[in-house]
Amino acid sequence: MHSMTTTFADQPLEEQIAQWRAYLRRRRAVHSPDVEELEGHLRDQLTALTASGLAADEAFLVAVKRMGNLDALSREFARAHSERLWKQLVVAPDVDAPASTSRTELLVVLSLAVAAGLAVKLPTLFGHHLNPDEDVNAFYIRNASLFAFPLLAIYFMWKRGLSAVSGLWLGLPFAAAAVFANVFPFHNRERLDNFPQGSDTQLLTVLHLPIALWLMAVGVAYVGGRWFASGRRMDFVRFSGELFIYYVLIALGGGVVTGFTVMLFSAIDTKAGWFIGGWLIPCGAAGAVIVGSWLVEAKQSVIENMAPVLTRLFTPLFTILLLGFLATMAWTGSPINVEREMLIGFDLLLAVVVGLVLYAASARDPQARPDFFDGLQLLLVVSALVVDVVALAAIAARISEFGFTPNRVAALGENLILLINLLWTAWLYASFLRRRGSFADLEKWQIGYLPVYAMWAALVVVVFPPLFGYR
Amino acid sequence: MDMSKDLVAASATPLVLAILAEGDSYGYAIIKRVAELSGGHLQWTDGMLYPVLHRLERQGYVVAKWSASENGRRRKYYRITREGRAQLAAQREQWKAVDGTLRGIWMQACTV
Numbered sequence: 001m002h003s004m005t006t007t008f009a010d011q012p013l014e015e016q017i018a019q020w021r022a023y024l025r026r027r028r029a030v031h032s033p034d035v036e037e038l039e040g041h042l043r044d045q046l047t048a049l050t051a052s053g054l055a056a057d058e059a060f061l062v063a064v065k066r067m068g069n070l071d072a073l074s075r076e077f078a079r080a081h082s083e084r085l086w087k088q089l090v091v092a093p094d095v096d097a098p099a100s101t102s103r104t105e106l107l108v109v110l111s112l113a114v115a116a117g118l119a120v121k122l123p124t125l126f127g128h129h130l131n132p133d134e135d136v137n138a139f140y141i142r143n144a145s146l147f148a149f150p151l152l153a154i155y156f157m158w159k160r161g162l163s164a165v166s167g168l169w170l171g172l173p174f175a176a177a178a179v180f181a182n183v184f185p186f187h188n189r190e191r192l193d194n195f196p197q198g199s200d201t202q203l204l205t206v207l208h209l210p211i212a213l214w215l216m217a218v219g220v221a222y223v224g225g226r227w228f229a230s231g232r233r234m235d236f237v238r239f240s241g242e243l244f245i246y247y248v249l250i251a252l253g254g255g256v257v258t259g260f261t262v263m264l265f266s267a268i269d270t271k272a273g274w275f276i277g278g279w280l281i282p283c284g285a286a287g288a289v290i291v292g293s294w295l296v297e298a299k300q301s302v303i304e305n306m307a308p309v310l311t312r313l314f315t316p317l318f319t320i321l322l323l324g325f326l327a328t329m330a331w332t333g334s335p336i337n338v339e340r341e342m343l344i345g346f347d348l349l350l351a352v353v354v355g356l357v358l359y360a361a362s363a364r365d366p367q368a369r370p371d372f373f374d375g376l377q378l379l380l381v382v383s384a385l386v387v388d389v390v391a392l393a394a395i396a397a398r399i400s401e402f403g404f405t406p407n408r409v410a411a412l413g414e415n416l417i418l419l420i421n422l423l424w425t426a427w428l429y430a431s432f433l434r435r436r437g438s439f440a441d442l443e444k445w446q447i448g449y450l451p452v453y454a455m456w457a458a459l460v461v462v463v464f465p466p467l468f469g470y471r
Numbered sequence: 472m473d474m475s476k477d478l479v480a481a482s483a484t485p486l487v488l489a490i491l492a493e494g495d496s497y498g499y500a501i502i503k504r505v506a507e508l509s510g511g512h513l514q515w516t517d518g519m520l521y522p523v524l525h526r527l528e529r530q531g532y533v534v535a536k537w538s539a540s541e542n543g544r545r546r547k548y549y550r551i552t553r554e555g556r557a558q559l560a561a562q563r564e565q566w567k568a569v570d571g572t573l574r575g576i577w578m579q580a581c582t583v
Contacts, residue, residue, distance in 0.1 A: 037521060038518060070518075073519065079522065
């Protein structure tokens with residue numbers, strides 16, 4: 001409202017009204033007949049005020065003030081028409097854009113989703129079959145991120161209006177990913193287990209390639225090529241969290257569809273396994289990435305986002321878990337057992353903690369004063385730090401005893417990266433709680449750290465296999 | 472006199488229905504009528520009247536119709552329905568009961 005009253009001051013009345021109308025139109029809960037009704041009210045008010053002797057611009061200020069805060073107003077409209085919010089999820093057009101744009105978008109999304117589904121079947125033409133009766137094909141797992149992610153990047157390029165030149169730049173990481181996933185002569189590359197049957201470095205590629213591509217290619221497309229605008233980066237973090245939630249929901253629905261497919265076709269003694277394993281699940285999984293992303297984009301800013309809500313729910317639980325773990329370990333004195341699965345498990349745990357901090361930061365008003373939840377976050381970070389140090393010690397002991405393996409080095413690197421992040425996060429949180437620093441510093445730190453994850457993941461994919469002899 | 476938000480919100484429905492019971496009207500005129508009736512004590516934020524009107528419309532207490540106004544623009548006129556009148560009567564009884572109760576205790580306070 002403040003910006004309105006200042007910027008409107010020197011313009012002719014009609015322009016001021018037009019600008020006010022534009023402000024109002026941006027509210028999704030206020031539809032255009034409502035805008036017309038409210039504008040009529042504003043004009044009646046203006047007529048009355050000018051008739052009583054006010055100058056046009058004074059009258060405008062008074063009339064707008066009396067109309068009330070537009071945020072509060074649109075909230076009331078949303079409450080009176082609660083169904084509007086739900087309809088908007090899928091059908092209602094963006095108020096700024098004409099209806100045809102949203103129909104075009106639906107078409108683009110559906111074609112990209114179908115394309116992603118077909119992309120999964122493309123390798124079949126070159127002899128890589130997805131046979132549900134056999135083990136999972138290593139080729140598909142290595143290339144899993146190359147089916148849907150490029151099409152998702154195309155969707156964002158289209159949505160953000162990126163030029164063809166930046167499209168070519170975005171093609172580079174995908175091309176590189178395709179090369180690194182497929183040219184390395186991994187030890188026994190058709191098998192997906194650990195060395196010596198399969199290849200450790202191939203498993204590492206499978207785990208790290210999606211992370212690298214997500215941050216380096218999809219992220220860049222999402223922020224419209226402006227990776228260094230940190231506000232957009234936080235949006236991408238929010239988007240990733242929301243997409244994850246949507247994807248899980250879609251997967252649950254997909255599970256129901258699969259169950260009924262099996263049930264119905266077995267009722268008429270027809271085998272549907274080839275269709276479910278070869279088409280429904282793989283193509284659906286790829287297409288759901290596109291559809292889920294579109295849903296997140298469409299409902300952005302409409303209702304309360306889910307990821308921050310879940311963060312609030314799980315931060316206390318994880319804090320209790322970590323404290324309980326540390327207390328038990330101190331009590332029983334049993335050391336961490338450094339099995340392969342354990343290493344990955346500890347890295348995942350720390351990643352979840354960093355994620356909790358990140359999503360709490362994404363939802364927080366940086367201006368707000370520290371509260372109880374911030375104290376809890378600090379406790380979570382500190383207990384995760386202690387767990388990390390214990391895990392690092394265990395890995396280091398293992399390395400000094402049995403030497404370097406790709407898994408141990410990867411786990412060590414990831415631990416160090418998360419440790420540095422958590423250390424500095426704890427420091428920033430503490431100074432924020434003591435009112436010595438601002439929350440914005442913490443947000444800036446988390447956002448600035450994102451490329452480190454991308455770089456490390458890329459490093460593991462590109463350097464580790466030759467470094468460790470593809471074993 | 473600053474009136475509490477809850478009281479303003481609670482009185483909005485009977486007030487709007489009562490004004491429409493006097494005759495068909497539109498938003499701006501309703502606001503003016505409220506100011507006139509309350510002697511300026513009931514200060515509504517103008518915009519907030521419209522969600523109230525739309526809610527009443529959904530509940531079937533009023534019907535709306537777009538027609539031309541004297542200044543040439545379209546204007547949305549509201550008319551109270553039979554259900555609206557019944558609702559108004561019901562609310563009137565409720566407010567009377569509240570008013571009577573408060574009056575009773577305040578009279579006692581005066582006489583003691």
